[in-house]
Amino acid sequence: MNSMNETLAEKQQRQPRFPKHNALAEEYRLFDPLNEATPTGVSVCVIGGGFVGLVTAVGLSQIGHNVTCVEKLLDRVSDLKKGDIPLFEQGVPEMVRANINRNRLQFTADFTERASAYDLIIITVGTPPGDNGEPDLNALREVVTSLAGRVRSDQIIIIKSTVPVGTARWIAEQLKPRNGSRGGPHIISNPEFLREGTALYDFFHPDRIVIGGESPEIIERVVQCYRAGMTKDVPIVATSNETAEMVKYASNVYLATRLSFVNELAAVCDGLALNFDDVAYAMGLDRRIGTDYLDAGPGFGGSCLPKDLEAYRAMARQGDVTLSLSPAVSRVNEQQVERVVEKIRGMVGGALTGARIGALGLSFKAQTDDLRCSPAIAIIRVLLAEGASVTAFDPVAMSNASRHFSDIALCDRAEDVATNADAIVVLTEWPEFQTLDWDAVKERMRQPNIIDARNLLDPDRIRRHGFQYVGMGRR
Numbered sequence: 001m002n003s004m005n006e007t008l009a010e011k012q013q014r015q016p017r018f019p020k021h022n023a024l025a026e027e028y029r030l031f032d033p034l035n036e037a038t039p040t041g042v043s044v045c046v047i048g049g050g051f052v053g054l055v056t057a058v059g060l061s062q063i064g065h066n067v068t069c070v071e072k073l074l075d076r077v078s079d080l081k082k083g084d085i086p087l088f089e090q091g092v093p094e095m096v097r098a099n100i101n102r103n104r105l106q107f108t109a110d111f112t113e114r115a116s117a118y119d120l121i122i123i124t125v126g127t128p129p130g131d132n133g134e135p136d137l138n139a140l141r142e143v144v145t146s147l148a149g150r151v152r153s154d155q156i157i158i159i160k161s162t163v164p165v166g167t168a169r170w171i172a173e174q175l176k177p178r179n180g181s182r183g184g185p186h187i188i189s190n191p192e193f194l195r196e197g198t199a200l201y202d203f204f205h206p207d208r209i210v211i212g213g214e215s216p217e218i219i220e221r222v223v224q225c226y227r228a229g230m231t232k233d234v235p236i237v238a239t240s241n242e243t244a245e246m247v248k249y250a251s252n253v254y255l256a257t258r259l260s261f262v263n264e265l266a267a268v269c270d271g272l273a274l275n276f277d278d279v280a281y282a283m284g285l286d287r288r289i290g291t292d293y294l295d296a297g298p299g300f301g302g303s304c305l306p307k308d309l310e311a312y313r314a315m316a317r318q319g320d321v322t323l324s325l326s327p328a329v330s331r332v333n334e335q336q337v338e339r340v341v342e343k344i345r346g347m348v349g350g351a352l353t354g355a356r357i358g359a360l361g362l363s364f365k366a367q368t369d370d371l372r373c374s375p376a377i378a379i380i381r382v383l384l385a386e387g388a389s390v391t392a393f394d395p396v397a398m399s400n401a402s403r404h405f406s407d408i409a410l411c412d413r414a415e416d417v418a419t420n421a422d423a424i425v426v427l428t429e430w431p432e433f434q435t436l437d438w439d440a441v442k443e444r445m446r447q448p449n450i451i452d453a454r455n456l457l458d459p460d461r462i463r464r465h466g467f468q469y470v471g472m473g474r475r
């Protein structure tokens, strides 16, 4: 079956399940959708059926709560009701179907008529980049307007969407009773830190739960709703709404900053003929640095890091603070595209006109089909602009890719990108690219060149197969 026609479910079956976590049997128990948790009697409404909303809704239903997930797109609601999940996220489809069958997870397009019936209302609508980097809060405003006048003063409204500092306070104002009396629902800020590709794992194993609000009792009630699903004591940070709102941005801006540092270090290692892997390994042993999140690559993408950097800068401008670091983080990230293209040019004799390049991987990272801000897309666009022809393969993002490109050949198998190619470039760290039949690949190529933008492959092994190999900061 070629990957273009596979269903999402078939693609998911093909991917290793929780590659890092299967061994942890206790933790795995939480992932077992057949694991029946005791109903808690808590009713939750999750407004927004995207990546965050869907994972939050299914995770809370797996814990034992009664969850209604609201999605305004009618055709998406009917798909979700059938358990057709438009999301490539390991374990989510099975868990959604299991909890639909338990009548613990339902989907609807409208929440207004029952808004006052839920113990918790969690807002997870998207806040995509708007003008001058500020998040577009229109979807959020629409939800708040629909809630006004329909919620009780003892209800809890949880803002999980990534929102600028001060948004929770604004929502509290909007939901105050119009008759001027005091009260109004409790507004809680509860940012999520889910990563695409490991969202379910991250839901059940958060490094911390950040809860912003004014009432310790209400914060404790929200904590208890999560606690039942945690296998270990997770640090709970009870703080103000504003601090909770900033923690999300600060965390993502730090992660983006770390990655631009890593990518620039890899370029320095290239310049000095050092081995980035050795430097990064020794660095990471410093407990203040840590070994995670030190992989050099073609730059960071996805729907979060780039947009949160922009939103952070917009907030700084509102606070009249001039930033130097985070603009540089974005510049370094943009430079990564040129750094990878330069490596490809160098491998094919200096000019890309007429060169045939095979691209392995299109998604912004492995274990997802998401192409938003994917560096692979940006790199391929430059290759095409410089006159190269490009063939590409991605294990799961091919249907999304066909919406981005009409001028590249999308292949059915990874090896097919090698046909008559002058170079192959690895753009996404899909594990299956490590076990290709490199002799067969070399046979099909015009020139045996590999540019490994993810440092995914073993340079010695690749060179033993007769390839010219360059990585990111690899001698």
Ligand code: UDX
Pocket (backbone or CB within 6 Å): 192, 193, 194, 195, 196, 197, 252, 255, 259, 292, 293, 294, 295, 296, 297, 298, 299, 300, 301, 302, 303, 304, 305, 364, 365, 366
């Ligand atoms: C990120 C944050 O990690 C998560 O906490 C937040 O909730 C949402 O944004 P996500 O964007 O899904 O999650 O993926 P992440 O694993 O952080 O990767 C972001 C980008 O950085 C990807 O393009 C990835 O390929 C790249 N990356 C990540 C590297 O290049 N090197 C690394 O070591 C790690």
